[in-house]
Amino acid sequence: MKVNLRTQINDREIDLEIEPRLLLSDLLREHLNFTGTHVGCSYGVCGACTVIIDGKPARSCLTLAIQANNCSVRTIEGVAASSTFDRVSSAFHQEHGLQCGFCTPGIICSIVALTESGKNIAEEDIDKVVDGHLCRCTGYVNIRKAAKKAVGIYQGDENAR
Amino acid sequence: MLGETRYVGSSVLRNEDQRLLNGNGNFLDDIKISGCQYIHFVRSNIAHGIVKSIDISEAEKVAHITKIYTGRDLQGMLQSMAPSKADGGIFEEKLFSTMGDQDAFIRREDRHPIVVGKVRHVGEIIAVVVGTDPYVVEDAAELIIVDIEEIQPVVDPKNALEAESPKIYDHWEDNRSLHLHVRKGDIEAAFANAHTVVKRTFHSGRISASPIETRGVIAHFEDHNEKLTVWSSTQIPHPVRTYLAHSLNLPSSRIRVVAPDVGGGFGCKAIPYPEEILCSLISIQLKIPVRWIEDRLEHFTSSIHSRDQFHDIEIAMDAEGKILGLRDDFLMDCGASNPLGVVQPYNTIAHLAGCYEVPAMDVTATAVVTNKVPLSPYRGAGRPEAVFAMDRILDVAAQELGLDPFDVRRKNLVPSESMPYSVGINYRDGAPIVYDSGDFPKCFDTAVELLQSSCDTDRRRDESGRYIGLGAATYVEGTGIGPFEGALVRVDETGSIHVAIGACPQGQGHETVFAQVAADTLSVDIEDVKVVTGDTDAIPYGWGTLASRSAVVAGSAVYEAATKVLQKVKIAVADEWEISPDDLLAQHGRIFVKGTPAKETTLEEVAEKFSPGGDYAQKFTPGLEEQIYWEPPTVTFASGVHIARVAVDADTGAVEILTYIVVHDCGPLLNPQIVDGQIAGGVAKGIGAALFEEICYDDNGQPMNPNLMDYILPTNDTIPDLLIEHLETPSPLNPLGIKGVGEAGTIPPPAAIANAIENALTEIGVEINKVPVSPKYLLNQIQKTKEAKL
Amino acid sequence: MRPATFEYLAPKTLEEALELVGDDSRPLAGGQSLIALMNLRFATPEALVDLQGIPDLTRISDDGEFIRIGAMASQADTETNSIVLNSVPLVAECIREIGHWQIRTRGTVGGNLAHSDPASELPAVMVTLGAHYHLASKRGERKIPAVEFHQGAYDTALDPDEILTHIAVPKQKPTERSALNESVRAAGAYAIAGTTSILERNNETCLRAKLVLFATGSKPYEVQGLNSVLVGKELNSGSFSEASELVASQAPHFDDFHATAEQRKQIFRALSERVLQETWQKFQVGSS
Incomplete structure (x- = not known):
């Protein structure tokens, strides 16, 4: 039996009849065409599907769409329209914090959520947040640099142009 | 060699980053085609055995299921997948002829993309479910009953060598697939004269490549023009095209293989796979686009x-x-x-x-x-x-x-x-x-x-x-x-540079690095260069990005092609100005006579004259473009x-x-x-x-x-x-x-x-x-x- | 890797929820374990009763003697909650080791405990701290000690018609210190072995000691006879070493992909010695 989902996704009001089993990741990707949210494992380990639900990063593959009822969901497409994004994305660009880019939107969502959390961010907080994402290309070194640069605790490699 | 470089040697920031950062990357599963149906593969959960029966009767009744295929249904429509010259086989004859050891051999095994009879590992494809909903194809797959008569599996490779070991391929004399022997120098004397000899056994464990993006295929056969387009998360679109052509008995020219943004490969996407063939065949059979995205379990049990x-x-x-x-x-x-x-x-x-x-x-x-x-x-x-x-x-x-x-x-x-x-x-x-x-x-x-x-x-x-x-x-x-990689470099009539290469990236930054090479070779601004990768329709021949080869082989191809384009420019301009091409310099998109910079033209103007019907096109080959296949x-x-x-x-x-x-x-x-x-x-x-x-x-x-x-x-x-x-x-x-x-x-x-x-x-x-x-x-x-x- | 069909029920009150849960109608908390299992189709419940719409279940409060943590309190909220940080610091310390922040934002305290994963830290901490779980059903409410709630791997005392409503954790006394450590291969991976401990001190001597092992393949294991080794003594490296011998002789036999039973005993021994040391050191530096 279908259920009614009312939620806000990237500032868009959504009112849909959905199957209860529809995963949030599929709602975003298959129904709303927010394909920037990627799915890498479907069991919460890889972190590629991370989105921001009510201000907090969460795995969209481990969230039923209906669990987002009355929530506010931001995907990378919504995040990309925010003021925080420019600083974070340009740090990743400058520090070569991405290679294939598949895990990247999830990481950006996590870093943006951390930045917007209002807490005083220490280096260890960044490390812990990056711990929650698997990346198979970069070896994490440049992700750490980029994330630290984005929150202003690392100045970056000045040689990059 | 390159002359003045503005880009090569510098950490130019990547051209591909923006779309990947803001969620506009175009990975396989991001490609949405209207009417596209979902494929789910039923795979063997038995390592070694003979398929006795496959009961799909309950699964077929599930709503939204379009079709279910078993190996028997598809057997006659496909060629087996023989390891071919499209992959590592290319150099083998030469290698064996130079090895000089009579005992050296390699045994080739033809494998059917879907199990017909014998199952040889957990994860082999037994049946294919096609339906309109990704959830429902899984529901139906669960209802398929596969009866496999088990054979004692061969697990330990040392046991596989023993005479009494069960055989993986019944027609082989034993389980050895390859034997190589290489020697140099006087090995017996070396050991006889040694002060110390040590011997150990070292094992490098079995690894899964595990890119964060798993594999995936979308196949779309369009009846109206009899063209098969296959998007695959692959490192080797051109070899995949060759494989598909052989396996499906289609002309290569009727097949386009595209590798979109690929989320990591590391070798596991560098061979043609059964799924590419099966998705293509099913799209041809059903005349609909179909899509398969490997799940993480499948990655561990079916990707190399x-x-x-x-x-x-x-x-x-x-x-x-x-x-x-x-x-x-x-x-x-x-x-x-x-x-x-x-x-x-x-x-x-x-x-x-x-x-x-x-x-x-x-x-x-x-x-x-x-x-x-x-x-x-x-x-x-x-x-x-x-x-x-x-x-x-x-x-x-x-x-x-x-x-x-x-x-x-x-x-x-x-x-x-x-x-x-x-x-x-x-x-x-x-x-x-x-x-x-x-x-x-x-x-x-x-x-x-x-x-x-x-x-x-x-x-x-x-x-x-x-x-x-x-x-x-x-x-x-x-x-x-080698054997080669190709590059096509074209200056279009607006002066912008189009570079197409056969090498196809999975995060290595080809759109940036090859733009650096092309920009410096032609002495143009890097912003004017656009690099296209991973499309068999963009350049006829290609090999792929693997084996630490692209910078060297595709890089050389880009350099050579761009150099030839520049030569073509100089020859045409020199001809018009009645001077020697050697007297011309190209700098930042301008072409001028050495020492007399006042006399100049631009790459854009030259390109326009090379357009068919243009001044240069009358006298030289039309089109300011060169295609090179560089063989190391x-x-x-x-x-x-x-x-x-x-x-x-x-x-x-x-x-x-x-x-x-x-x-x-x-x-x-x-x-x-x-x-x-x-x-x-x-x-x-x-x-x-x-x-x-x-x-x-x-x-x-x-x-x-x-x-x-x-x-x-x-x-x-x-x-x-x-x-x-x-x-x-x-x-x-x-x-x-x-x-x-x-x-x-x-x-x-x-x-x-x-x-x-x-x-x-x-x-x-x-x-x-x-x-x-x-x-x-x-x-x-x-x-x-x-x-x-x- | 997508779930099978199920019916979705979203009660607004606990009473409504209790009407709905039953044999094949399972409570859904944060879903961070359950949905993963459903995606793999290892779990195929006929119905899910989503508890997230019941506001009472997320409350964290201090009733003087106990910190009461609502079963639906998210792990991320709990680990940063000032009541928790001040009065049951081991709970906060422990939760920081569960999965990742991105998991803990939706993962709940009750969901973790009811899942009773043998490799999970939190059940062991609750056993260590002597927490009580409050369970409700149409038949009434009951209170059960953590040590009785966790009956084995993924096995609890929760009846199918019951819902875990909140956990009462005794507040840490000024004379108590606690710690946790575990052996994990990479961030977020399951623990190969883990230990958690609480020590109470009177002047310079140990008044009470408790040590619990997790990742034993079953329920958390409380080390027996620890008091006789530690209580009444000024603790030093010798005492911790002696206690760790006790651990080695008792640790449950559990052999799996990541460690043999003998290796696990050895790891438990090493971790126990360290966790006791660390707990004791917290007295010296005045930390909680």
Whole structure:
């Protein structure tokens, strides 16, 4: 039996009849065409599907769409329209914090959520947040640099142009 | 060679980043085609057996299911997948003809893309479910009842060699799929004259590539123009096209294969797969677009695995620690088939001597088939296995001789004055191995200096009692293998530069690096260059991005094609101005006479005149474009040294990497930041292989850890910051002087880290003979050592 | 890897929820374990009763003697909650080791406990701290000690018609210190072995000691006879070493993919010695 989902996704009001089993990741990707949210494992380990639900990063593959009822969901497409994004994305660009880019939107969502959390961010907080994402290309070194640069605790490699 | 460079050699920020950062990347599963249906594969959960029956009656009744196919339904419509010249087979004839050993052979096995009769590993495709909803195809798949009569599985590769072992392929005389034998020098004399001989067995465990984007295929056959378009998350669109053409009996020109943004490959997307053929066939049959996205379990049970070599290696040394000779007899468990033939085992042979002078060697390789996922090259491709055997046995020998392993290593390096250095055996392309460039001693000394300046090398224990140790490993890497790569460079009538290449990236930054090369060759602004990759309709022939080859082979092709375009420009302009082409200079998009810059035209104007009907087009070939297929003479050798400093908790078996040093020589760096990124990513994979990653099978041929909970990928907390330095000795083998770098970082970490762990535990006396050094393995070795001492 | 069909029920009150849960109608908390299992189709419940709409279940409060943590309190909220940080610091310390922040934002305290994963830290901490779980059903409410709630791997005392409503954790006394450590191969991976401990001190001597092992393949294991080794003594490295011998002799036999039973005993021994040391040191530095 279908259920009614009312939620806000990237500032868009959504009112849909959905199957209860529809995963949030599929709602975003298959129904709303927010394909920037990627799915890498479907069991919460890889972190590629991370989105921001009510201000907090969460795995969209481990969230039923209906669990987002009355929530506010931001995907990378919504995040990309925010003021925080420019600083974070340009740090990743400058520090070569991405290679294939598949895990990247999830990481950006996590870093943006951390930045917007209002807490005083220490280096260890960044490390812990990056711990929650698997990346198979970069070896994490440049992700750490980029994330630290984005929150202003690392100045970056000045040689990059 | 390039003249003035504005871009090559600089860390130009990547052109591909923006779309990937803001969620507009175009990965396989992001491509939405109207009316596209979902495919779910039912796979064998039995390792070895005969399919007796497949009951699809309940599954067919499920709403939204379009069609269910079994092997029998599709049998007659497909050619079997024979390993073909479209992959590693290209060089095999030449290699075997130069090997000179009568016993050497390779057995080819034709495999059907879907099981017909015999199942050979857990994960093989048994049935295909097509439906309109991704959830429902899974529901239906659960209702399919497959009856398989089990056969005793072959799991241990050593048992596979025994006469009484069940056979994977009934028509084969035994389970060996390959035997190679290479020798040089007087091996018997080397061992007879040795002061010390040590022998050990080293195992490089079975690894899954595990890119974060799994594989996937969308196939769309359009009836109206009889054209099949296949989007695949692949490293090799052109070879996939060839495979599809053969398998489906279609003209290659009616097939377009596109690799969109690919979320990591590392070798596991560098062979054609059954799913590409099956999706295509089903799209043709049903006349609808279909899509399949590999799930993570499927990745572990159907995408290739790699490594899995057991080396019985023996080294003969003189009293001073100089290598006299090397024997190695290794066994590779290639799983149910060996899709790339000699590539991985022969790479091991070719790289075994590495940076060292080895006067005599005798190496045999045997590959056996077993009931596991097929084995094929993964980043490093046979080289990490070679370095693990060679650099481990050197440490064992040093220990036996009472010498410092760093000193022994240094003493045996090929001296810089011996370059170019001929190893005395052939590469897998059949050409003699010649280290064309490099300075191994300088590389080594630089690494040691970095080590000494970065940490206290005398410290043996930390405050919590962990043991600290150091280990080194060196490597060479044949990069930029052929047979060719193509580049099409066109200046369009608006003056913008279009570059299409056959190489196709999975994160390596092709859209940036090849734009740098094209921009500097043509002396234009990089913003005016657009690089197109991964589309068989963009350039007719191509090979793919794998084997640390693209910068060298595609880079040379881009350079040559752009150079020819520039020549064409100069010839036409010179003809019009009635001067010699040599008097012309091209700079920043302007063409002018040397010394008289007032007389000038622009690339845009020239391009317009080359448009069909234009002034130049009347006299010269129309179109300001050139297409080049660059064929390397043979590989060019990159080289390097890694040093690891680790802390080992002997109570829990945990290993932490404290310091990691890389000194690498891949010639002039096209883009230093991207090169460092490749190295860091490679090292992380090497650390994974050294400490975490191994796919294990139980006695029934069931994978024990086909998930990311139990197959542990390196996480952020496990990878330290790296200290990286470069040597830039140019290669004489290509116009840019460059050598490949994609795999380099992955090659030595297992050896360097294992050496460091062993060094840390000197007091206990533990030997490390296997990677990954998991806590289970390490604690077992410690226990065994302690018991042996009792 | 997508779930099978199920019916979705979203009660607004506990009473409504209790009407709905039953044999094949399972409570859905944060779903961070359950949905993963459903995606793999290892779990195929006929109905899910989503508890997230019941506001009472997320409350964290201090009733003087106990910190009461609502079963639906998210792990991320709990680990940063000042009441929790001040009064049951081991709970906060422990939760920081569960999965990742991105998991803990939706993962709940009650969901973790009811899942009773043998490798999970939190059940062991609750056993260590002597927490009580409050269970409700149409039949009434009951209170059960953590040690009785966790009956084995993924096995609890929760009846199919019951819902875990909140956990009452005794506040840490000024004379108590606690700690946790574990052996994990990489961030977020399952623990190979883990230990958690609480020590109470009177002047310079140990008044009470408790040590619990997790990742034993079953329920958390409380080390027996620890008091006789530690209580009444000024603790030093010798005492911790003696206690760890006790652990080695008792640790449950559990052999799996990541460690043999003997290796696990050895790891438990090492971790126990360290966790006791660490707990004791917290007295010296005045930390909680």
